[in-house]
Amino acid sequence: MKNINYSLNSNLSERLSSSRPDNLFSLPIAQLGDWTFDEKVAEVFPDMIQRSVPGYSNIITMIGMLAKRFVQPHSRIYDLGCSLGAASLSVRRNIQVPGCSIIAVDNSPAMVERCRRHLDAFRDDTLVDDTLVEVLEKDILDVRLKKASMVVLNLTLQFINPKDRLSLLTLIYQSLIPGGVLVLSEKFTFEDPQVSELLFDMHHDFKRANGYSELEISQKRSMLENVLRSDSIKDHKTRLHQAGFEHADVWFQCFNFGSLIALKTKKTNRPLRKLAFI
Ligand SMILES: Nc1ncnc2c1ncn2[C@@H]1O[C@H](C[S@+](CC[C@H]([NH3+])C(=O)[O-])CC(=O)[O-])[C@@H](O)[C@H]1O
């Protein structure tokens, strides 16, 4: 069959199916330290994220669809906490306007090094695109954001110190041009204890179904405990509005993971109202 739009298919985890399987935590570890995105994690990351985050592939694919709709000519797209560049690749494949730059940022040297390689390796010469891609090894709190039509925080805000989250989102809002979008994917907490327990258990079922043992699940959980601090959907929405976003809601959810879009309104060309009493 001809004319299939392949731009929606085959994202990085699927393309890198030959990447090393994640068995980092399969043996007992005597001293479980805090989680870091080091060389070992970067090496198995495509397999790890695919088997750990329900809906990850869908989110990456849909980020491409959102890029098609939201990216404006001669604007910037920021992928903050880019890891191996899966979201940047999906955006690049779907941009249909000229003069754009994607700025992918991560503070893990191991991720950045591999991200640069992936973005080079997966350059699609059949697409007519002049999109530039830059990969910065930097803390996302230190990036000077500007002229953005799309910002992606795909599973990254949860690793940022909670005291810095509102100021980061405010800077993102201010960097967006009218009509711009933020995509914010996160692991969520839930207020209702019953729902919370169910979705937590479903996430564990998902990991077990993907071949992780109880030991792998519990060792990773304990390493993430002080590092990944998640919020409820309600808290995300409140914070997004405080940051200035006029519209924000969930567009995807699978168990305790999901993604929100937050919109900066388009400029309205409302005619000046006549002054009634002059
Ligand atoms: N302060 C920081 N500054 C820069 N990078 C950071 C910071 N803190 C954490 N990171 C980086 O954020 C990424 C989070 S993974 C994102 C997946 C990706 N978005 C994806 O679409 O595949 C999510 C996960 O592993 O659950 C890691 O690469 C960190 O090094």
Ligand SMILES: O=C(O)C(=O)Cc1ccccc1
């Ligand atoms: O595995 C988990 O429990 C997660 O919350 C997701 C995740 C995926 C990859 C690295 C760190 C956390």
